[in-house]
Each structure stands twice: as C-alpha cells, then as structure tokens.
Amino acid sequence: MAAVRIEGLSKSFNGHTVLDIEALDIQNGEFFALLGPSGCGKTTTLRSIAGLAEPDRGRIVIGGHDVTTVPTAARNLGMVFQRYALFPHLTVAENIGYGLTEHKVAPSERDARVADTLALVGLPDFGARYPHQLSGGEQQRIALARAIVYRPDVLLLDEPLSNLDAKLRVTMRAELKRLHWSLALTTVFVTHDQQEALALSDRIAVMRDGKIEQIGTPSQIYEQPASIYVADFVGATNLLRDDGGRTIAIKPERVRLAAASGVDEPGVIVGVSYLGSAYSYLISVRGQQIEARTAQPVMFGGRAATSGDTVTVIFDPRDARVFP
Amino acid sequence: MKRGALLLAAPMSVAVVFFFTPLLLLAYRSLAAPTGALTLDHYARFFADGYYLGGLGVTMGTALLVTLITLTCAYPVALSYWRASPRLKSLLIVLLLSPFYANIVVKVFGWMLILPSSWLNGYLGVLIVSVHRDLPFMVLLLASAMTRIDPDWIESAQTCGATPARVLRTIIWPLSIPGVVSGSTLVFSLTMAAYVVPAIVGGPWRGRFLPVSLYQQMTIAQDWAFGAAIGVILLVASLITIAAGNWLIKHSKAGVLVREGFDA
Numbered sequence: 363m364a365a366v367r368i369e370g371l372s373k374s375f376n377g378h379t380v381l382d383i384e385a386l387d388i389q390n391g392e393f394f395a396l397l398g399p400s401g402c403g404k405t406t407t408l409r410s411i412a413g414l415a416e417p418d419r420g421r422i423v424i425g426g427h428d429v430t431t432v433p434t435a436a437r438n439l440g441m442v443f444q445r446y447a448l449f450p451h452l453t454v455a456e457n458i459g460y461g462l463t464e465h466k467v468a469p470s471e472r473d474a475r476v477a478d479t480l481a482l483v484g485l486p487d488f489g490a491r492y493p494h495q496l497s498g499g500e501q502q503r504i505a506l507a508r509a510i511v512y513r514p515d516v517l518l519l520d521e522p523l524s525n526l527d528a529k530l531r532v533t534m535r536a537e538l539k540r541l542h543w544s545l546a547l548t549t550v551f552v553t554h555d556q557q558e559a560l561a562l563s564d565r566i567a568v569m570r571d572g573k574i575e576q577i578g579t580p581s582q583i584y585e586q587p588a589s590i591y592v593a594d595f596v597g598a599t600n601l602l603r604d605d606g607g608r609t610i611a612i613k614p615e616r617v618r619l620a621a622a623s624g625v626d627e628p629g630v631i632v633g634v635s636y637l638g639s640a641y642s643y644l645i646s647v648r649g650q651q652i653e654a655r656t657a658q659p660v661m662f663g664g665r666a667a668t669s670g671d672t673v674t675v676i677f678d679p680r681d682a683r684v685f686p
Numbered sequence: 687m688k689r690g691a692l693l694l695a696a697p698m699s700v701a702v703v704f705f706f707t708p709l710l711l712l713a714y715r716s717l718a719a720p721t722g723a724l725t726l727d728h729y730a731r732f733f734a735d736g737y738y739l740g741g742l743g744v745t746m747g748t749a750l751l752v753t754l755i756t757l758t759c760a761y762p763v764a765l766s767y768w769r770a771s772p773r774l775k776s777l778l779i780v781l782l783l784s785p786f787y788a789n790i791v792v793k794v795f796g797w798m799l800i801l802p803s804s805w806l807n808g809y810l811g812v813l814i815v816s817v818h819r820d821l822p823f824m825v826l827l828l829a830s831a832m833t834r835i836d837p838d839w840i841e842s843a844q845t846c847g848a849t850p851a852r853v854l855r856t857i858i859w860p861l862s863i864p865g866v867v868s869g870s871t872l873v874f875s876l877t878m879a880a881y882v883v884p885a886i887v888g889g890p891w892r893g894r895f896l897p898v899s900l901y902q903q904m905t906i907a908q909d910w911a912f913g914a915a916i917g918v919i920l921l922v923a924s925l926i927t928i929a930a931g932n933w934l935i936k937h938s939k940a941g942v943l944v945r946e947g948f949d950a
Binding site for chain 2: 414434435437438443448450461
C-alpha cells in the first residue's frame with residue numbers, strides 16, 4: 363500500500379494553474395524527491411500533503427486514510443522547514459519534546475525519547491540550549507529531531523539543506539540517508555538541487571509548471587530522461603540539433619575525444635576547465651558546442667590536449683537520447 | 687558614536703529643560719515646609735490619612751483593572767489584525783485609530799448617547815471610557831509584537847500535532863509577551879496619570895482618583911506642597927509597578943525573548 367497517494371490534485375492562483383498532478387504514489391519507506399526549479403509546484407505539493415496549502419481539487423491519502431479535509435495537526439506528519447523554524451522561546455529539549463506533548467505522551471517517556479533522539483542526531487548534550495545559541499547545521503539536526511521524535515507516518519523535508527554551506531550540505535546528506543535507513547521512515551523531500559535528489563532518493567519526480575514531467579529512479583531520470591526539459595535540468599547535458607531538426611541529448615561524461623584523423627569535419631577545442639574530479643573540454647563542431655568530461659586529461663602525442671587542438675568527437679548512440 | 691551623541695543632544699536638552707527640571711521642582715516643593723526648611727510632613731500626612739491612602743489604592747487598582755480589561759479586549763483584535771490580508775489591514779488601521787480623531791470630551795458625550803447616564807456617572811464610567819481610550823494603543827503594540835512571529839513557527843507547531851487553541855497557548859501567546867508588556871506598561875501609566883476621565887465621568891468617585899485629588903489640592907485648597915507630594919507618590923507608585931511587571935516578565939518563561947531578542 364502506498365504511504366502517500368495523490369489523486370487529481372490541482373490548484374490555481376489568480377487564474378494561473380500552479381499545480382496539476384494526475385496521480386502520484388509514494389511507497390512505504392521510500393525516500394522520494396520532488397525536484398524542479400522554483401515555482402514548479404514542488405513546495406505546493408509538499409504543503410498540500412501537510413495540509414498547509416489547500417488544493418482546489420483532488421484527494422490526498424496517507425496510509426490508506428483520505429486526509430484531504432483532515433487538519434494538519436491530525437495528519438501525524440513530521441516536517442522540516444527550509445529555515446528550520448525552531449521555537450525561539452523553548453530550549454532544544456522543549457522543542458523536540460513539543461510534538462510528544464501534543465501527541466499526549468507522558469512526561470517521563472517524553473524525556474527519555476527526547477534524550478534518545480538528541481543522541482540519534484549526534485547532539486546529546488544540547489538539550490538545555492536555546493535555538494539562537496546553535497549554528498545552522500545544529501539547528502538543522504534539531505529541526506529533524508523535532509520532526510521524527512513522535513514517529514510520524516511521513517517525514518516532509520522542504521529544501522532542508524539549502525541554507526547550509528557546501529561542505530556541511532554533503533555531511534548532512536549522508537546524515538539524512540543514515541537516518542532514513544535506520545528509521546525506515548517514508549520521506550518526501552523537496553529540492554531544486556538535482557545532485558542532492560540523485561544522491562538521496564529512491565525515486566524522483568521532476569516537476570515543471572505544476573506538472574510532473576517524469577517519475578523514476580535516479581538512474582532512470584539521469585540516463586533516460588523523458589523530455590528535453592528533464593535532460594537539461596538533471597545533470598549538465600549536451601543538447602545538439604541534428605540535420606533533421608531533432609534534439610540529441612548526451613551527457614558530457616559519455617562523450618570521448620580522439621585525435622582528428624581523416625574526419626570530414628573535426629571539432630576544435632575552445633576551452634578546457636579543471637573541475638577537480640574531472641576535466642571538462644568544450645568543443646565547437648559544426649557550429650554547435652559540445653562538452654566532454656574525462657577523469658584523466660586527454661593526451662595527444664604525449665602532450666595534454668589544449669584549446670585550438672582539432673579533435674574527433676565520439677559517442678555511443680545508445681548513450682544518446684533523441685527527441686523530435 | 688560621536689554623531690549619535692550630538693543627535694541626542696537636542697532632544698535631551700528639551701527633556702532636561704521641560705521635563706526633568708519641573709519634576710525636580712515638584713519634588714522639592716513636596717519637601718518644603720512653609721518656613722523653607724526641608725520636611726517629610728506632607729508625605730506623613732498622606733500615609734497617615736486613610737482617605738488618601740485609599741485613593742492610592744483606587745488609582746492603582748483601577749489602572750490595573752483597566753490594563754487587564756484592555757488587554758483582554760485588545761488581544762483578539764490584534765490577532766485578527768495580524769492575520770488579516772494587507773487590504774483588510776489598511777481598513778482595520780483606520781477603524782482602530784478612529785478614537786484618536788475625537789477629543790476625549792467629545793467621546794464621553796458620544797458614550798452618553800449610547801449608555802444609560804447612571805453608568806457613566808461613577809466607577810463604571812471611568813472603566814468604560816478608559817478602556818475605550820487605551821484600546822488602540824494596546825492593539826497596535828500587541829500587533830507590532832505579533833509581526834515578529836514567524837508563520838513557519840505556527841506551521842511547525844501544527845505539523846507537530848498542535849490544534850489552533852494549542853498553537854495560541856504554546857506559541858503565539860508566549861511570543862507576543864513583549865507586546866503584552868509594552869502595551870500594559872503604556873496603558874497602566876496612562877490610566878494612573880489620567881485626570882480628565884475620572885474628573886468628568888467619575889461622579890462620586892472622582893475625588894478618589896489621585897490625579898483629581900492633586901488638582902483639587904493645588905487649585906481649590908491652594909496646598910501646593912501637599913499636591914506636589916501626591917504627584918511624587920503617584921509617579922513613584924507608577925514606576926515601581928512598571929518595574930515589578932518587567933521583573934516578573936524577565937524571570938518568566940518568555941523572559942528569554944525579552945532578554946535575548948527572539949530573532950537573534
């Protein structure tokens with residue numbers, strides 16, 4: 363049985379459709395990402411699941427119960443907000459214990475579960491502090507602890523990593539994955555960061571203008587994009603026009619370079635960038651630009667390829683997607 | 687820093703000349719015997735006479751009562767104002783400030799048309815008119831404190847399972863305490879020092895209010911020294927009550943907000 367089921371959900375704002383989802387099933391224990399640029403409807407979808415946004419039409423079913431008209435407080439959800447939204451007048455322990463009190467858990471059990479959850483998020487001695495005394499990463503963990511302590515049916519995460527610096531974001535990604543694995547909690551995650559979605563999720567729904575463009579596993583989304591939009595949004599993708607006016611999508615790491623020898627139209631390297639984990643070559647061929655990425659520098663006759671070199675661009679047609 | 691000090695100099699000098707100097711003169715007057723020597727006789731007379739001591743009780747008790755009633759009436763108004771759409775807000779602010787458009791005397795005549803005249807000629811009259819006068823101040827100070835409550839906090843509480851009543855009790859009320867304190871302080875001081883309202887609607891109670899007694903001492907009894915003593919007592923009582931209120935708040939649960947500022 364699906365943990366969350368969305369049917370015919372739609373919402374308009376000033377005559378403009380902001381959300382239009384025919385059907386979406388999120389499985390039990392799944393880590394599900396809603397991915398898309400800002401304004402694509404991903405946050406509205408999450409807020410509709412939470413009962414914080416009221417859809418014009420449609421049904422939301424959580425754990426087999428139709429909750430469309432059930433108020434937020436009775437949906438038994440955990441939610442982490444983008445800016446964490448810790449209660450400023452309560453200590454860390456009181457923040458985490460808040461949901462337990464509202465769920466009528468006895469004080470003795472509440473204190474024990476707060477302590478357990480503090481340990482789970484790696485901040486066992488933080489109970490007596492106030493939110494303003496915490497760093498961004500610590501607030502993040504406490505917000506997560508507050509959302510999971512009462513064992514919600516579904517955990518909702520609204521861009522929880524976007525306010526952290528790059529290094530902390532990667533650490534917290536691993537942390538989220540670990541927590542999800544140990545709690546087996548159905549998690550719906552909203553993000554505009556395709557890398558984050560690919561790294562964390564079991565499945566991803568790519569959204570555009572309020573509609574779901576594609577649902578699939580990270581590798582399906584990445585390797586077999588259903589549209590030019592998905593190909594372009596997920597991963598840096600080369601989009602080339604062929605003679606028939608069709609668009610060919612090919613990932614830069616699937617493009618190989620060889621020395622130009624007896625080809626009608628060789629390409630010319632117009633730029634080389636070192637990305638740390640890869641080398642990126644920008645090649646101009648037939649008036650179009652194509653990027654190739656390699657783990658090792660491309661060598662021509664014992665020297666590294668550089669701007670101005672002529673090259674042959676090679677890729678396996680099976681790696682490319684063709685869109686009419 | 688230096689520029690700030692310079693900017694402060696002008697208003698500070700106005701305050702010194704027109705506020706602190708008269709206050710000091712008043713304090714001096716309350717301590718001066720007819721011979722010119724310093725004496726505590728006027729204060730001794732005040733505290734020995736049950737009539738004046740009772741007056742202090744009536745004045746402070748009424749100020750406290752008016753503050754509580756005003757707070758109770760203003761809180762739901764402030765909540766609605768805070769949650770209203772921007773368009774409704776601009777309409778509400780006009781309505782809210784409407785009591786300021788008319789002089790207190792005009793307002794009292796307005797009340798006379800609505801309420802039985804016996805209500806307005808006595809203690810109840812003082813309560814009704816004081817609350818009406820103070821309500822806009824309280825609403826505005828409460829609403830300005832509420833604007834600092836992040837809607838995300840309310841939604842977080844809801845997802846944690848809090849019903850609207852619980853959200854009000856556990857989130858909105860404690861986080862609006864700074865506005866409750868500033869609004870109550872203002873209303874309390876206004877009511878403590880109010881002369882016009884008890885004088886025109888107080889009926890038989892009017893002389894029980896210290897500002898009216900003070901006026902009577904100075905203008906009718908021509909006893910400026912005793913009037914000055916009443917003034918000083920009124921001021922000190924007001925300051926002590928406000929300080930006690932602030933102390934209580936700072937040492938309560940919500941004190942962390944007042945001490946730290948809650949969006950730190």
